Structure formats: C-alpha cells, structure tokens
Amino acid sequence: MRIVVLAGGIGGARFLRGLKRAVPDADITVIGNTGDDIHLFGLKVCPDLDTVMYTLGGGIDEEQGWGRAEETFHVKEELAAYGVGPEWFGLGDRDFATHIVRTQMLNAGFPLSAVTEALCDRWQPGVRLIPMSDDRIETHVAVTLPGGDGGDGSAAGSGERKAVHFQEYWVRLRASVPAEAIVPVGAEQAKPAPGVLEAIAAADVILFPPSNPVVSIGTILAVPGIREAIADAGVPVVGLSPIVGDAPVRGMADKVLAAVGVESTAAAVAEHYGSGLLDGWLVDTVDAGTVERVEAAGIRCRAVPLMMTDVDAAARMAQEALALAEEVRGA
Numbered sequence: 001m002r003i004v005v006l007a008g009g010i011g012g013a014r015f016l017r018g019l020k021r022a023v024p025d026a027d028i029t030v031i032g033n034t035g036d037d038i039h040l041f042g043l044k045v046c047p048d049l050d051t052v053m054y055t056l057g058g059g060i061d062e063e064q065g066w067g068r069a070e071e072t073f074h075v076k077e078e079l080a081a082y083g084v085g086p087e088w089f090g091l092g093d094r095d096f097a098t099h100i101v102r103t104q105m106l107n108a109g110f111p112l113s114a115v116t117e118a119l120c121d122r123w124q125p126g127v128r129l130i131p132m133s134d135d136r137i138e139t140h141v142a143v144t145l146p147g148g149d150g151g152d153g154s155a156a157g158s159g160e161r162k163a164v165h166f167q168e169y170w171v172r173l174r175a176s177v178p179a180e181a182i183v184p185v186g187a188e189q190a191k192p193a194p195g196v197l198e199a200i201a202a203a204d205v206i207l208f209p210p211s212n213p214v215v216s217i218g219t220i221l222a223v224p225g226i227r228e229a230i231a232d233a234g235v236p237v238v239g240l241s242p243i244v245g246d247a248p249v250r251g252m253a254d255k256v257l258a259a260v261g262v263e264s265t266a267a268a269v270a271e272h273y274g275s276g277l278l279d280g281w282l283v284d285t286v287d288a289g290t291v292e293r294v295e296a297a298g299i300r301c302r303a304v305p306l307m308m309t310d311v312d313a314a315a316r317m318a319q320e321a322l323a324l325a326e327e328v329r330g331a
C-alpha cells in the first residue's frame with residue numbers, strides 16, 4: 001500500500017513511528033514542512049525535516065521531541081562566549097553536524113530534496129522524506145510587541161507591530177503574544193519538490209497526522225499545486241485531530257489557529273481543512289460529541305483514543321485512520 005503523509009514536527013513524527021509499526025510493509029512517503037526552517041550561524045536548519053529523520057532513525061531526544069539524544073552544547077556555549085547570538089535557539093553539537101553537512105551540500109548546488117535524501121541515507125528512517133519544496137519558504141508571524149517601559153522615552157504599551165520568524169515567535173516569545181497573521185514567505189513563488197506531486201498521484205491513501213494545521217500542514221498546502229493535487233487525487237484523505245478537548249495536545253496550535261480565525265476545537269480544524277480536502281477525520285473519544293458536527297460538514301468522523309502515549313498507541317491510531325480510509329473508499 002502506498003501512503004503519503006504530510007508532516008510537521010513532533011506530532012507528525014510520533015504518528016509516523018506508529019504508522020510504520022501498524023503497516024510495516026507499506027511504502028510511506030512523507031512530505032515534510034520546511035516553513036520552520038531558519039538560517040543561523042551561516043547554516044540552514046530544518047527543524048521539521050530533522051525531527052522526522054531523527055525520530056524515525058532513532059536519534060531523537062525522546063522527551064523533548066526535537067534535537068538529538070545525548071546532546072552536548074559546547075559550540076553553543078563558545079558562540080555565546082563570543083557574544084554571537086541568538087542564544088534562544090538550542091542547537092546542540094551533534095545537531096550542528098547535520099546543519100553543516102546540509103549547508104555544505106546546498107552550497108555545492110544540491111537541492112534540499114537531494115540533501116535530505118543524503119542525510120536519510122545515514123538515518124534510514126524507513127520512509128521516503130521529501131521537503132514540500134526545494135525553494136526557500138519561511139513562516140513569519142505578525143505580532144505587536146509590548147511598547148517600551150518608557151525607559152527609552154517611548155510611551156509604555158505603545159506596541160510595535162512587526163513580523164518575526166516563526167522560530168522566534170515559537171521559541172523566544174513562547175507564543176506569549178497573539179499571532180496577528182501567519183505568512184509563509186516565499187510560498188507563492190515556490191514549486192513542489194521533485195517527487196511530491198508524483199507521490200500524491202500514486203498514493204492509495206493520504207494522511208494528515210496530528211501536526212499543526214496552520215504552520216505545518218497549512219504551510220505544506222500553501223505550496224502551489226499541493227492542495228489541488230491532494231483534492232484531485234481521488235483516494236481517501238484522512239486526518240487526525242491535533243486538538244483534544246478544545247486544547248492542543250502539544251505545542252501552541254491554539255495560538256496560530258486564532259490567527260486564522262479557527263476556534264481551537266477538533267471540529268473547527270476539520271471544517272478548516274474542508275470536505276474538499278478531507279474525506280475522514282478522527283477525533284479523540286473526549287470529543288465524541290462533535291462527530292455529528294464533522295459529519296454534517298461532509299467529512300466521515302470517528303471518535304477514537306488520540307493520545308500518542310507510546311508507539312503502540314500511535315500504531316492503533318494509524319490503524320484507525322487506515323480503517324476509516326477503507327470505509328470512505330468503499331462508500
């Protein structure tokens with residue numbers, strides 16, 4: 001069975017680990033989000049691609065969900081000693097090697113898709129990981145930062161509106177100020193990476209894991225041609241809600257959902273994707289009361305446990321998603 005999965009970071013990666021266990025013989029292609037990418041210290045860092053690669057390759061820091069296991073931070077400490085920032089993004093020594101190899105290959109003229117394939121040669125994730133695009137796309141967030149404290153003479157609370165890089169919003173600001181707009185800069189001019197549209201066209205089923213619907217899956221769908229290819233694929237498209245009991249299971253999805261006017265509920269996220277895209281939607285058992293509303297939106301819906309407490313739990317979720325896909329296919 002050929003499965004295509006649109007994946008962001010931690011939630012997507014953990015779901016994929018379950019999917020691999022549920023259907024070990026399936027041919028899985030992951031279309032990875034690159035909107036989180038950031039250029040630091042002259043290096044290109046691809047957090048979501050690396051999270052999938054490390055998680056499925058066995059190198060992830062399990063409890064953090066990102067970065068390498070058994071990490072040290074000597075390079076980071078030395079950079080700080082030189083007063084070279086930013087200090088708010090925790091890049092470890094082992095992780096730096098990935099960004100050095102990636103940047104070296106990009107500078108030699110290899111596209112990001114070829115670089116990702118080369119990095120995966122080492123990690124053997126057991127899936128084909130393709131960036132959504134080889135073109136540069138970076139998600140920026142419009143915010144109003146609280147005004148100065150008057151120390152510089154500006155009126156306190158004057159509020160300075162600016163666009164910050166997604167990682168600065170997510171990691172330095174901890175999403176502590178409302179996201180007023182989310183813009184995947186460069187998406188309009190970008191093309192799907194080689195293999196993306198072909199994988200979608202050849203898929204037997206397409207899955208939206210519990211990744212962030214705005215800055216992860218939403219960003220992948222913003223690459224011209226990808227949303228249309230999925231809508232036209234003619235195979236079941238099934239998603240799993242990242243929102244359980246009106247709150248995101250992890251991260252701060254509710255903050256970015258508000259930016260696009262979507263309430264933080266399992267049903268609202270399904271409606272946000274729309275029946276033009278989604279054929280089926282899994283909500284957690286605590287949201288069983290919302291099944292009717294999702295079905296009224298023209299999307300088949302089932303309530304099943306959606307907490308990925310371990311790989312077996314994620315595998316059960318994957319099986320439920322595939323079963324719903326078969327039910328939809330037969331409809």
Ligand code: FO1
Pocket residue numbers: 008009010036045046047048050051066067088089090091095167170171
């Ligand atoms: N997330 C954090 O909350 N704090 C960090 O210092 C941090 C560093 C980091 C370094 C490499 C990497 O691949 C991911 C990293 N992340 C960090 C996670 C990153 O912000 C992800 O993009 C988000 O978790 C969303 O997927």
